[in-house]
Amino acid sequence: MRIGELSRRTGVPVPTVKFYVREGLLPPGRLTSPNQAHYGEEHERRLRLIRALIGVGGLSVAAAAEVLAAIDDPALPLHKALGAASHGIAAPDDAEARAGRPDGTAAEQTADPDGDAETDAARAAVEDLLARRGWHVSAHSGKMAALVAAATALTRVGHGDFLTHALEPYADAAQLVAEADLDYVAGQERREDLVERAVVGTVLGDAVLTALRRIAQVDASARRFGDRAGTPGAQPPSAGTTSAP
Amino acid sequence: MRIGELSRRTGVPVPTVKFYVREGLLPPGRLTSPNQAHYGEEHERRLRLIRALIGVGGLSVAAAAEVLAAIDDPALPLHKALGAASHGIAAPDDAEARAGRPDGTAAEQTADPDGDAETDAARAAVEDLLARRGWHVSAHSGKMAALVAAATALTRVGHGDFLTHALEPYADAAQLVAEADLDYVAGQERREDLVERAVVGTVLGDAVLTALRRIAQVDASARRFGDRAGTPGAQPPSAGTTSAP
Incomplete structure (x- = not known):
């Protein structure tokens, strides 16, 4: 098919299709004349995958390009390809990029002068958890850094207790999800299908899990708090909130 | 304390502190002279919370401002405040904003010409799940829209099977997490503490859960695939990947 038909079928505008080719996310079409290219079903499928990831x-x-390159490289051992795919979609890069965006003040969060004791406490809590679970992760991996950063932020903001309450059930939940992801990946004959399933499951699985978590919270919250209005135990709410101007 | 001390204690630059005051995230300090303000412990605590959220x-x-306003408004019934907090941090707004960012092609994903059958199928799968669970969610809520959008994207990209495999265990995981979040929230005397715990748990809980999910995946993947290199069943990997240029 020609590029216009590819665009029509996928709903992606022609300039965007050309942009993805230039950026290396979509392989170029087969040239049928000096200024006309032919695209196949595999382009349509890849284009839908790109749109889903982004x-x-x-x-x-850039992250989508990295993940797709891991799918495409047949020389990469399977475990490395899955790792690269997961690396491209790991939380820390995103979190760091976003931290710097809104007001131009990049990474000074980590330069917090009294942060070291809190980082150490957060890291210890995380390492305890991983040891109890028998989960093996490099201490220097991005995943580990992301978890320690989140745990440290909780501690700094006065909610270190959250870790005591939530780390175990959260790890139970993560394990359930990881096993479901692996079940979806396992049993594929072709390596590229297997890696594609891992990528799709991880990236779109995040969106599914986040939405389900919100829905489950609303339901649980309605059951516990739905019949209450205002301050528990005191009506009207007591004065002196920490945030009154 | 003066603004310089507040900045030193939290590691947030003075211009950023002023920016947060202008944007309404941080209450202004108490004026002690026409061009000098006094900040208290509550400002320090709020500033750490802002940095954690962002x-x-x-x-x-903007989303952080919305969430903080929900914490601060004592007139809002508790259940509504929790809902507003959750709304400000719901996935759909973020996903939509991000969808439009990278290449300037905003929402044409939803204009996909052959999307309707897939949206209907995805919505049916989601509604079945919620009915089985007895979870009550408005069909028009942002959470529901986010879940249907993710499910539709999976179907369009040829991975509708993922829903069959993963929706139930993902929902189990979401329920575990939601109960842990509510346990952390419950039992607070002061309404603003309760809402703050809900907000912190939801926002930083996302970061904790995402990182734990990646770690659990790496561990599960190493156990299942760690001793394999290249294509399962065939060495070297077969030619003809869908993505060869």
Whole structure:
């Protein structure tokens, strides 16, 4: 098919299709004349995958390119390919990029002068958890850094207790999800299908899990708090909130 | 304390502190002279909360402002405040904003010409799940829209099977997490503490859960695939990947 038909079928504008080719996310079409290219079903499928990763998964174009390169490289051992795919979609890069965006003040969060004791406490809590679970992760991996950063932020903001309450059930939940992801991946004959399933499951699975978590919270919250209005135990709410101007 | 001391204690630059005051995230200090303001412990605590929401939680300044307003409004019934907090940090706004960012092609994903059958199928799968669980969610809520959008994207990209495999265990995981979040929230005497716990747990909980999910995946993947290299069943990997240029 020609590029116009590819655009029509997928709903992606022609300039955007050309942009993805230039950026290396979509392989170029087969040239049938000096200024006309032919695209196949595999282009249509790849284009839908790109839109899913970027549109619903929230990946940057660069991160999507990295993930797709891991799918495409047949020389990469399977475990490394899965790792690379997961690396491209790991939380820390995104979190760091976003931290710097809104007001131009990049990474001074980590330069918090009294942060070291809190980082150490957060890291210890995380390492305890991983030891109890028998989960093996490099202490220097981005995943580990992301978890320690989140745990440290909780501690700094006065909610270190959250870790005591939530780390175990959250790890139970993560394990359930990881096993479901692996079940979806396992049993594929072709390596590229297997890696594609891992990528799609991880990226779109994040969106599914986040939405389900909100829905489950609303339901649980309605059951516990739905019949209450205002301050528990005191009506009207007591004065002196920490945030009154 | 003066603004310089507040900045030193939290690691947030003075211009950024002023920016947060202008944007309504941080209450202004108490004026002690026409051009000098006094800040208290409550400002320090709020500033750390803002940094956690924006830096680790990945909220936009506008979303953080909305969430903080829900914490601060004592007239809002508790259940509504929790809902508003959750709304400000719901996935759909973020996903939509991100979908439009990378290449300037906003929402044409939803204009996909052959999307309707897939949206209907995805919505049916989601509604079945919610009915089985007895979870009550408005069909028009942003959470529901986010879940249907993710499910539709999976179907369009040829991975509708993922829903069959993963929706139930994902919902189990979401329920575990939601109960842990509510446990952390419950039992607070003061309404603003309760709402703050809900907000912190939801936003930073997302970061904790995402990182734990990646770690659990790596561990599960290493156990299942760690001793394999290249294509399962065939060495070297077969030619003809869908993505060869």
